[in-house]
Amino acid sequence: MPLPLNRALEAVLDGADPERLRRATTRLIDVYRSGAPPTEQVLSDRVSATAYAAYRMPATHAAVARVLRYALEVAPDLAPHSLVDVGGGTGAAAWAAADAFPGLASVEVVDGSADALAVGADVARHGPRALAGARWTRRDLGGGRALPRADLVTVAYVLGELGPDLRDRVVDAAADAASEAGAVVAVLEPGTPRGFAAALAARDRLLAAGWHVLAPCPHEAACPLAAAGDWCHLAVRLDRTALHRRLKGAALGHEDEKVAYVVARRTPADTPAGRVLRHPVTRKGLVQLELCRDDGTASREVVSRRQGPRYRAARHAGWGDQWPPEGTDPAD
Ligand SMILES: C[S@@+](CC[C@H](N)C(=O)[O-])C[C@H]1O[C@@H](n2cnc3c(N)ncnc32)[C@H](O)[C@@H]1O
Incomplete structure (x- = not known):
């Protein structure tokens, strides 16, 4: 019986020295905090890779799951059979894709x-069939070799580790790998100005190559947030397990994973009228939504109780969600 990711991690970490893992986690957090491309391989030994899996996989999984859900809302026909997870590390994005797409049959990290x-292969052995049978391929992305072809190509938290030139080449290689008409590329980066810049550059590159954005943007014009010196991202809340809390020395039972992303496809889809850019602010009888809109602008909409169904929908809207929700009349 396949285990969910948290349980699979616990199974693999059972017996590992908690103090070594905690020290390795602290080191990794320090390395990644700067956001600058590392000068040498970060996951360079078993303990670092194990610590990375334990403290980062749940957050990456949550972010990728959310992003794929948004893509599916926009393109409900998405049903990839094959996945390549580029710079996939311990395979968190592959776990999220396997959860989102039960028809996924082939996975290569x-x-x-x-x-x-x-470490990823050890964790995946406890997962669903596509993961348990995944291929784990060691390759330097700078080597210039084409990536294996797939219906879905994920590039999660990788571009920030690469120099600008290699970043572009990896985005191009991801697009080449997703070669069929319905194929999809998903790029995720930390939800920081630097991460957003990398995700936006990937968006620009994919658009220039004739791709279409499924999410987050409800348009294919220049990003209005970038033009205003702001950055587009969202926060995904996830529960922390006891192990997760111990490794990070954290007291809170949850964390908010901030992510900047783009999901694009070769074929267009009906994008929503808008997307929520911040946590909605709720006041007595009013909900204030900051929106990116399908005309390529960003602005505020204030929804009042008098607007009935739209108000009820606004009260349930979350940061990152499409607006109005699927099935709602945009003019309602
Ligand atoms: C921050 S980790 C992200 C791992 C995984 N995608 C995730 O989100 O959990 C960055 C990954 O990129 C890989 N990486 C960085 N530079 C690379 C390169 N030049 N060639 C291949 N892999 C690289 C690292 O080994 C590491 O696994």
């Missing part, structure tokens, strides 16, 4: 770190 791949 490509990464430069042998230790990350080995």
Whole structure:
């Protein structure tokens, strides 16, 4: 019986020295905090890779799951059979894709770190069939080799580790790998100005190559947030397990994973009228939504109780959601 990711992590970590893992986690957090491309391989030994899996996989999984859900809302016909997870490390994005797409039959994780791949394979053995049978391929993305072809290509939290030139080449290689008409590329980066810049550059590159954005943007014009010196991202809340809290020395039972992303497809889809850019602010009888709109602008909509169904929908809207929700009349 396949385990969910948290249980699979616990199974693999059972017996690992908690103090070594905690020290390795602290080091990784320090390395990633700067946001600058590392000068050497970060997941360079088994303990680092294990710590990475334990403290980052749940957050990456939650972010990728959310982003794929948004893409599915826009393109309900998405049903990839094959996935390549580029710079996939321990395979968190592959777990999220396998959960989102039960028809996923073939998974390949490509990464430069042998230790990350080995830990990922150990965790995946406890997962659903597509993961348990995944291929774990060691490859330097700078080597210039084409990526294996797939219906879905994920590039999660990788571009920030690469120099600008290699970043572009990896986005191009991801697009080449997703070669069929309905194929999809999903790029995720930390929800920081720097991460957003990398996600936006990937969006620009995919648009220039004739791709279409499924999410987050409800348009294919220039980003209105970037033009205003702001950055587009969203926060995904996830529960922390006891292990997760111990490794991070954290007291809170949850964390908010901030992510900037783009999901694009070769074929267009009906994008929504808008997308919520911040946590909605609720006041007595009013909900204030900051929106990115299908005309390429960003502005506020204030929905009042008098608007009945629209108000009820606004009260349930969350940061990152499409607006109005599916099935609602945009003019309601
Ligand atoms: C921050 S981790 C993200 C891992 C995974 N995608 C996730 O979100 O959990 C970055 C990954 O990119 C890989 N990576 C960085 N530079 C690479 C390169 N030049 N070639 C192959 N892999 C690389 C690292 O080994 C690491 O696994």
